[in-house]
Amino acid sequence: MLSRLVIRSSVITRQLPTRLRPTIKPLVRYQPVRSLQQIAPLDTFPRRHIGSEDIDEMLGKTIPPAIRSPKPLAIGQGVPERQLLARLKQIASQNKLHRSYIGQGYTDTVVPNVILRNILENPAWYTQYTPYQPEISQGRLESLLNYQTMVTDLTGLPIANASLLDEGTAAAEAVLMCWQASRRKKNLFVVDENCHPQTIACLKSRAEAFNIQILVADTLHYHFEEHKKDLCGVLLQYPNTRGSVKDYEALTTSIHAAGGQVAVATDLMALTLLKSPGEWGADIAFGNSQRFGVPLGFGGPHAAFFACKDEHKRRMPGRLIGVSKDADGNNAYRLALQTREQHIRREKATSNICTAQALLANMAAMYAVYHGPQGIKQIAQRINNMTRVLAEGIRGSGYTIENEDSYFDTLAITVGNASSILQKASAEGINLRAIDNHTVGITLDEAVTQDDLTKLVHLFQKDVQLEDLAHILTQAPTFPHQLTRTSPYLQHKVFNSYHSETEMLRYIHHLESKDLSLVHSMIALGSCTMKLNATTEMIPVTWPEFANMHPFAPVEQTQGYLTMLDELANDLKEITGFEGVSLQPNSGAQGEFAGLSVIRAYHQARGEERRNVCLIPISAHGTNPASAAMCGMDI
Template structure:
């Protein structure tokens, strides 16, 4: 017998080859699925599914995939190029101490970061409670009636505040007054947002500006960007007298000690929760807080968590109002926001829970005391002076011609200060500041022989001098009195609280989340690790560019990868959500058309199947939406498109289209669609929601589109975090590149200087770009293509297996689907009364999150398995759906009544098992409908939640103290 031929080194796959880890099915499983589909190979399936007209002529020109060890080594090399100076820049971004119990058990825990938006509240009670805590924290500190569950960042929250004030105010004025002491990036974003709404933004002294013509709103900062603590109550009163509403940008930690804007009469209060235990991360992700009056709740952007009851009358939480309320308005929407920053809002709320009111006050008082000591030392100098007599954590120091020399000394000592104009410096302290830091700052400002001592000044200055805050602006009302903020202060208690909430939530750690259009794929551990490295986590977004070489290299490399993947010429990383990407892309189109004398083009064609964000985004750039019909196969009706494009030829701005379609198929006529739009003078915006079916097989730029946003939290593996973070970079053709967003504080090479910012930081939520860089580097060109092919294989296998039991609504060529399918529940509902919601709730009993309900077609379920799920998991889902179909049949036959069956009474909890049982089906049928669940069972923590009760009894704060006593 001959000995086996020894393997060569090249023939041996590296044991850490990531493609094998990322893909769910192995080679044998793939072959079995292909046989089920009647295909000889994966290549034949793709050839029969993806139109030849859009296929790539050559493979992606990307390097081969790296091993996990190689990726970490490369990222460590980049991290080493970032210089982590001690930052005193401030401007809404601060060093913070992330409690380790939160760092390890939330930020680094897939049970928290792989969960989806809590649209199915029965299996999301943990994160809903954490978000409710965030709302209560915000309401307490701002003094307002109502808060949402976070927005994207402080600057975009300011833009949302502006549009809310306009919507809430009956004034016909288009004038919006902005105080000149706001953070400059906030003013930049507000100006950008205002342009196509037709608002006139005037920046200056609010008291003087209000003395002029009428305004619908006023925007103030408290404390000011330069640190001054001033009484804004007279300004608020003046604005109200002038029939203007007022929004206040506030610092969350300062509100622990300062009189709240709500008490002063503000109509909206917003800001960033970053300094509550979330790293700076070169700009994000961070949760913005947003609070307003109860009467404005229907105009509030974002999500609001509210209390309700479940089917048994027990208290339960749900999303009382969602961004979908904006999307229902479509082109009448004032906001296109569809994600929040849930993971980061959770971290901030846990920071408040862990420290409690006493701990937060201790942190705030310490920051104030250190700032006052620093101020007293500066006041002792003959050469320097302070711009304000009152402060919380920030001083603006008049340094005159010494500015350059002082900045140079600071950089030499590893310190970053903020230049203000050409003769002042801003210094912002935070909870990480130590006494030794104050003495170093004196040395930098005054010279090594300053002769000052923290201990001496601390003991000698009077309480009044040290206060910084005027007595009349000191907070007198209690904060965070709810029991949740006064119980979990030991690490043992906090750890158990976090685990108790985590156990109530379904995540990818438990099973498949087969949401169509949301692409809940593997968020690999290796991709997440760099988030906690200080060289990435502790960088200020406005740090000097020569200190952030590693970040810039990573961003440049990721852009180059995305340019190759998409076929575009330039990519902007600034949009920090998919909706922001849509907005930025449409802005680029409108600004380009204005530059060539075609600013009158304002018609946006949108297929009837489109995401709700599409018409909302179009409305934000003053476009008029014209709906294009779809045919019986779910494709864009090309004849209708051509007719409407020609009708509106003189004013056609663009088409917004998703590819593959929102209906889950590769439309054969997509190139013709793009040609029709271009022939009529328009641009093509391709929504990147379904890029997971394109990467490596086709490119938006090749197909004929001009701009796309890319959901990095979908196709490129950034986790959804229970409802955010996300990233939505946009790729554009060269003619649109000059019209990408720029940034007033940290200008970006390429875009025109006059292009405004659309997010607070120049590169959006930069720290999570490490995830998508790692995803692309791990897979390489071939791996990315194979991931797409397996996503298509998994979707078609699932479709084939389910089609014998449920009608599949749309298919493409050769009866294939793309990366998702839609099953039609409407015929079943007509015969049985069982709805798509009943099936969604019943799936929880089988250990699954529901597919996407009633989108894009009411009465349907849209299912996307992704490439990361194995055949074993797909078969488990198929078994659940087939079993559910059998249960529906028993309702159809009359064996079970419509009122008493396991579907309408789903989901079932552990409490159901021990309670009274008088039902037409057994306990075993309820909780163990298939044998495999006995080995591993996820228990919903709540029975079905009553949405009607929640709407009629709207409460968005933590349960009353009496309920805790009960």
């Protein structure tokens, strides 16, 4: 216990000769101290990250007393950094990691350690500011140009942006591009019934504000010529959500003849083996680049990719990196075609998208740089080969594979009772996809081992070994011959130079040295995005319990995530004073859109649809008017 010293010397000193008294040290007794401040933890966040002694001191310097709330926040006391990590470990342990083969645009991946340590865990990459100043952004701009090159090569389309937020909102951007291409006169957009269900749900909510009709249909048997007056576009999935690889070339021709644009949700890994969408006539291609070396993370953040024909480039959402010249005539990188963007065009912008997912786009680009065209093709071929072996094992058990003649990495299997198969798999630590009551889906990925594959085969046929099934690999490919890719990709020198870890390490640090980040100095540009994430807060991001969780894993396996999200939502309610919180938006601009959508729905519920004017200060961030425009409001 802490004590203070209290002098009690008078009795003793009075009994000694006077000449001795000055040399006697006073006796003391210990008296308890009420405060434990002197043994309080030292590894606290305010001490290392804020500079003020406590929250009251900081608020006193920054917020006028007249607008400060007198009520203390009921969000608990701050904890030391070690204690926070211990708490997060306890939360992480509530997540139960099964091996997930659910798919739907999300697969496990092998993150190269040289990228994990030197990009994702490196503050010189994750603290960089959005590259409005190219002079201090050349490294990340070069990496993002690599990303754009990777996307254009694999999709077969000439223009790609530097990433979007996710596949669902990228699909919504594609719908708006098709609508704008019709000069906003055609309001019918047809979505193939075998697109990912979460994408379809996102489109329905985003299209409503523009009065665009989303029609979900079997596009291969839809009569587009009967809807020439209304059709603005069509969305296809390649390969589709049930794993089938369809030949859409003739369909694309008929859609174009009806005056519509063709948008395609696709998979970059599959496109190393499949004919690119650009080669069979697609106008727009998009998807999730997550499987290029970015952890699952319970659904994000991941970088969506987006590519289109040259004629649509001025309608394209998001950042576009271009090559220019500096004052000395040397090649330099900068943001291009910025007059499309919200920070310039405001309510007339093509989108409210702002910084998107640059860090994750850089990871995906580095994955392509590290593996190169041959390495990525080998990964894709191995995934397809494992899927073929699995299909052969399932066929031998008597089950029917509905797409057995046309697949890349996903099988849709007809079973008598889907729930019984799912329960059997779960008992083995495996998650499959429930497509419907009689169909399960299995999507393989590069992280699958031979032991994993054996366990999957044994779910359907117990007494068989992989060697008994390998003969299937000598047979023809598993998708139509005319869809086999013959065109080259990733031919640029950057994708063919850095295939050893040391070479890759040097390249990453070469780009890093051309940038300004918080490892170099304070960044003077002010923005709503300038938040410092402490190292302690970043460490759990790559813990397997958080990094390897599939977004559609059963809820009983995700209790750690749900605990964390619930605690965060409750704290935000206390801080803001509101009664409800949504954690769905994964950017400030998407939060604006969500909030304005709530306001719009509120007025509609009260029968006051006429209330559609949004007042915005001239000084507001450009995403504000852009978000209001996306909600169909008058600014």
